[in-house]
Amino acid sequence: MNSSRKIIPALGLVIMIVAAALWWFIPSQSLPARVGKNETVIKKETIEQHTSDSASLSPHNLQPQDAVDAFLAQHWKDPISPQGKPPTHFSAHEASLAPETCGQCHVQQYQDWQHSLHSKTMGPGILWQLRLMTQADGNQCMKCHAPLAEQKALIAQAQGWPNAPQQKPPAYVPADLGHQGLVCASCHVRKHQRFGPEPLKEMAAQLPHDGFTIAPAFEDSRFCAACHQFPQDGPRTNNKLREDTYAQWLQSSFAKNGQQCQSCHMPDRKHQWKGIHDQHMVIGALTTELTRTGNQIYVDVINSGAGHYFPTYMVPKVIVELRYRAKNKTEFSVIATDTIGWNVDISLAQELADTRIPAGARRRLGATLPTGFDHNGVVDIYLRVKPREHYERTFLSVLEQRDKLDAETLALLQTAYDEAVLTHYEFTLATYSLTAP
Numbered sequence: 349m350n351s352s353r354k355i356i357p358a359l360g361l362v363i364m365i366v367a368a369a370l371w372w373f374i375p376s377q378s379l380p381a382r383v384g385k386n387e388t389v390i391k392k393e394t395i396e397q398h399t400s401d402s403a404s405l406s407p408h409n410l411q412p413q414d415a416v417d418a419f420l421a422q423h424w425k426d427p428i429s430p431q432g433k434p435p436t437h438f439s440a441h442e443a444s445l446a447p448e449t450c451g452q453c454h455v456q457q458y459q460d461w462q463h464s465l466h467s468k469t470m471g472p473g474i475l476w477q478l479r480l481m482t483q484a485d486g487n488q489c490m491k492c493h494a495p496l497a498e499q500k501a502l503i504a505q506a507q508g509w510p511n512a513p514q515q516k517p518p519a520y521v522p523a524d525l526g527h528q529g530l531v532c533a534s535c536h537v538r539k540h541q542r543f544g545p546e547p548l549k550e551m552a553a554q555l556p557h558d559g560f561t562i563a564p565a566f567e568d569s570r571f572c573a574a575c576h577q578f579p580q581d582g583p584r585t586n587n588k589l590r591e592d593t594y595a596q597w598l599q600s601s602f603a604k605n606g607q608q609c610q611s612c613h614m615p616d617r618k619h620q621w622k623g624i625h626d627q628h629m630v631i632g633a634l635t636t637e638l639t640r641t642g643n644q645i646y647v648d649v650i651n652s653g654a655g656h657y658f659p660t661y662m663v664p665k666v667i668v669e670l671r672y673r674a675k676n677k678t679e680f681s682v683i684a685t686d687t688i689g690w691n692v693d694i695s696l697a698q699e700l701a702d703t704r705i706p707a708g709a710r711r712r713l714g715a716t717l718p719t720g721f722d723h724n725g726v727v728d729i730y731l732r733v734k735p736r737e738h739y740e741r742t743f744l745s746v747l748e749q750r751d752k753l754d755a756e757t758l759a760l761l762q763t764a765y766d767e768a769v770l771t772h773y774e775f776t777l778a779t780y781s782l783t784a785p
């Protein structure tokens with residue numbers, strides 16, 4: 349997804365040069381106050397700590413409303429400041445930003461994260477595009493895909509962008525951090541301090557990495573909105589925000605019942621973030637009902653389990669087929685098809701169709717059974733899920749202009765397209781007997 353913010357080129361250059369100088373280190377006077385060596389801090393978030401800046405990332409562009417908004421405005425302030433020099437008493441382990449180092453102690457979170465899409469946000473799909481971009485535009489993408497200053501610096505070096513830092517990264521920045529996507533530290537570490545949710549278990553008296561700061565924002569949907577919701581002045585098609593997940597959630601009954609994004613996407617605090625790429629999530633999102641009058645049937649597809657539209661934005665498409673079969677037969681005939689999703693042309697200028705199902709709403713499909721149908725026959729509701737359909741079309745259209753791309757860009761683009769196609773899956777969601785109840 350692309351955000352709308354554009355930097356005026358001349359101004360952008362000034363910002364970039366300053367940023368280049370500050371990438372690895374920040375002046376020591378701006379380091380946060382720290383407690384002494386080996387002293388564990390588990391402190392509650394206070395507003396003063398995080399309201400030093402007026403920038404607001406509140407999804408509705410409001411001034412910070414409460415402590416959570418205030419925390420998030422600082423936590424996701426774009427660009428994120430470099431971590432700076434680690435506290436001198438930190439071991440190499442405590443200072444390292446490498447997710448695999450966090451994983452030596454936080455074993456389960458690391459395993460789950462590794463298999464999640466958040467560890468793949470710097471895949472070939474974005475990398476081929478970065479090769480065609482300026483540093484300023486690339487940084488705008490990385491705001492959500494690899495947000496740490498240290499990651500942006502490494503990517504700038506890898507791309508050979510003019511303002512890339514000359515020095516080698518310090519020891520706490522592993523060489524591949526830029527390509528590791530949304531790493532643990534992007535969500536949890538600022539200026540070498542850890543932030544996390546209220547612990548669920550008793551904590552030891554002394555903890556590594558100076559303990560951590562409890563921030564209730566981690567258990568709030570607004571934490572995710574930083575990347576999963578465009579601001580009101582963000583890019584639109586047919587006047588609809590291209591990324592509007594948080595606003596859709598706000599209108600759902602789940603928000604009213606206090607069920608956050610984390611309740612469904614991080615159950616038991618698991619770091620898996622399963623979504624449309626996962627069959628069980630899609631099964632959990634939908635319920636169906638079939639009614640029959642004579643040879644006429646109606647199938648209602650109800651979004652009962654997703655806390656936002658099904659699907660939330662233009663990328664995925666879900667094709668629904670109604671398949672009639674005579675009893676004990678495997679051959680079927682397709683009696684209706686429907687595509688659920690927000691279909692937008694590849695220039696993003698025109699909406700072709702919007703059949704997404706809001707949370708709690710239903711979409712009805714009608715069909716006529718074949719003449720002389722078997723009253724003991726069945727109807728299968730068969731789904732074909734294309735989690736990245738919009739990208740497939742976009743990537744194909746660029747592949748058609750392959751002569752304009754260098755070999756490396758083309759190879760990345762081809763891999764991105766192949767990976768997108770490989771995410772397709774299909775299955776029978778429900779089977780109804782036509783026998784009158």
Ligand code: HEC
Nearest residue numbers: 441445449450453532533536542543544545546547556560
């Ligand atoms: C040497 C072991 C060690 C390393 C390395 C380590 N941690 Fe921790 N961390 C702990 C321990 C122990 C706790 C206390 C809570 C617990 O036991 O889970 C903790 C607590 C946390 C918490 C607070 C959890 C809560 O309940 O809110 C976060 C967040 C965290 N660490 C993130 C990280 C990140 C991110 C990294 C890597 C950049 C990292 N840690 C590296 C040992 C470690």
Ligand code: HEC
Nearest residue numbers: 349350351468469471473474477488489491492575576663
């Ligand atoms: C406001 C946050 C945000 C910004 C800024 C952003 N993205 Fe994304 N991007 C997302 C989210 C969220 C997804 C997941 C949507 C999905 O595909 O389900 C995504 C998915 C993608 C994907 C598909 C997944 C993959 O890795 O193949 C590509 C490609 C992509 N973005 C490229 C870009 C590019 C290029 C830019 C800059 C022009 C950009 N994004 C800027 C949030 C953002």
Ligand code: HEC
Nearest residue numbers: 447450454457458461530531532535545548566567610617
């Ligand atoms: C996209 C942001 C994000 C990333 C990336 C991320 N976390 Fe978390 N983490 C969270 C959120 C949000 C919570 C709180 C979830 C909740 O309370 O429901 C959390 C909770 C935790 C906790 C507390 C768990 C508990 O059971 O109390 C630890 C420890 C932790 N994360 C470590 C890590 C480590 C290690 C990594 C990398 C392998 C990582 N996180 C990556 C957002 C993130």
Ligand code: HEC
Nearest residue numbers: 465468469492493571572575609610613621622623624625
């Ligand atoms: C710093 C930006 C950022 C933050 C914060 C963030 N995400 Fe994401 N998220 C992304 C990007 C980028 C992707 C796309 C990954 C890809 O496909 O390459 C993504 C993907 C996902 C997916 C997978 C969707 C699919 O297509 O299957 C889910 C689910 C998700 N995020 C949920 C969350 C939740 C819940 C939170 C809050 C705890 C959160 N995210 C916080 C950037 C972010």
Ligand code: HEC
Nearest residue numbers: 576594597608609612623624629633654655658659660661
């Ligand atoms: C009540 C449970 C629930 C809540 C709350 C919820 N989701 Fe989902 N989410 C789902 C299910 C189920 C799916 C899979 C079906 C789908 O794609 O809509 C999903 C899919 C997704 C996807 C995959 C892409 C897509 O187009 O659907 C993203 C990204 C996502 N959720 C982000 C979020 C964010 C961010 C929030 C909070 C603002 C959130 N979700 C709240 C259940 C939930």
